[in-house]
Amino acid sequence: MILNMNKWYNRKKRLEQLEKHVSVTRTARFGFNFCAESDKIHRVNRHFDTIATRYDLMNTILSAGIHYAWKRKAIETLMIKPKHRVLDVCGGTGDMAGLSASITGEKGLSVVYDINRKMIRQGEKKSLKGVTFVQGDAECLSFPDDSFDSISIGFGIRNVTHLETGFKEIFRVLKKGGTMCCLEFSKPDNTIFRYLYDLYSFKVMPLIGGLITGSKEAYTAFPESIRAFPLPGELSLILQKIGFKEIKIKKLTNGIAVIHSGRK
Ligand SMILES: C[S@@+](CC[C@H](N)C(=O)[O-])C[C@H]1O[C@@H](n2cnc3c(N)ncnc32)[C@H](O)[C@@H]1O
Numbered sequence: 001m002i003l004n005m006n007k008w009y010n011r012k013k014r015l016e017q018l019e020k021h022v023s024v025t026r027t028a029r030f031g032f033n034f035c036a037e038s039d040k041i042h043r044v045n046r047h048f049d050t051i052a053t054r055y056d057l058m059n060t061i062l063s064a065g066i067h068y069a070w071k072r073k074a075i076e077t078l079m080i081k082p083k084h085r086v087l088d089v090c091g092g093t094g095d096m097a098g099l100s101a102s103i104t105g106e107k108g109l110s111v112v113y114d115i116n117r118k119m120i121r122q123g124e125k126k127s128l129k130g131v132t133f134v135q136g137d138a139e140c141l142s143f144p145d146d147s148f149d150s151i152s153i154g155f156g157i158r159n160v161t162h163l164e165t166g167f168k169e170i171f172r173v174l175k176k177g178g179t180m181c182c183l184e185f186s187k188p189d190n191t192i193f194r195y196l197y198d199l200y201s202f203k204v205m206p207l208i209g210g211l212i213t214g215s216k217e218a219y220t221a222f223p224e225s226i227r228a229f230p231l232p233g234e235l236s237l238i239l240q241k242i243g244f245k246e247i248k249i250k251k252l253t254n255g256i257a258v259i260h261s262g263r264k
Pocket residue numbers: 041044048089090091092093094095096113114115116119136137138139153154155156159160161
């Protein structure tokens with residue numbers, strides 16, 4: 001039996017994710033559905049409240065542990081040095097900030113910035129050496145201009161209501177010459193692989209998510225939001241418009257995940 005799994009959005013619909021569309025319609029995407037622009041942040045927060053205690057376990061099960069390798073590769077693009085100040089926006093339970101802290105050392109700084117208290121609490125429990133947690137909204141980072149040598153954002157920008165505002169904030173608090181990386185899910189290149197990935201995403205993921213976190217819905221909106229998100233070429237244009245230079249795209253695992261890196 002061949003199932004029709006083609007749920008990947010076309011360019012027009014993918015760009016509905018962008019600020020212009022959000023501010024004109026006063027609606028924002030939550031998975032395949034729309035919600036009020038002002039409500040998205042609360043829905044995202046409720047989503048992470050539901051899954052926070054099982055978030056790390058779910059990542060490891062659903063990606064068969066590959067997410068650790070992806071995060072390592074993303075942090076490598078930042079070219080962090082000892083004593084550097086590094087920020088991880090939408091940093092959740094601190095995996096990427098932990099990797100950065102292992103390079104910045106005692107004289108450096110590695111900060112997780114996340115809006116969800118429960119995700120932060122889970123991260124704090126991991127006692128990651130050299131990592132500091134700050135709670136706040138990625139759309140208004142609570143740091144002065146030009147504060148950090150490097151900034152990462154991993155699997156976070158999809159959740160931010162005004163995508164460009166999130167990147168503008170990253171640009172603002174990054175030092176001139178500083179490096180940025182954005183790790184995000186995307187569309188696999190190979191058609192057969194994509195079909196199998198779709199099958200896995202829409203049939204298996206919600207089942208496992210339901211069993212482990214008790215919320216099948218949380219893992220239904222997740223694959224949907226990936227299919228509605230701008231593709232790498234589209235995202236790099238947005239970064240370019242904001243002012244990032246030397247933008248590079250690195251596809252991982254046939255394009256399931258993509259790293260955009262750049263410099264201020
Ligand atoms: C999918 S998790 C990624 C966590 C971590 N970066 C990782 O890769 O494991 C997304 C995180 O973004 C956070 N988040 C969502 N919207 C946010 C916002 N507007 N400001 C700050 N954090 C936000 C969530 O609370 C959640 O911890």
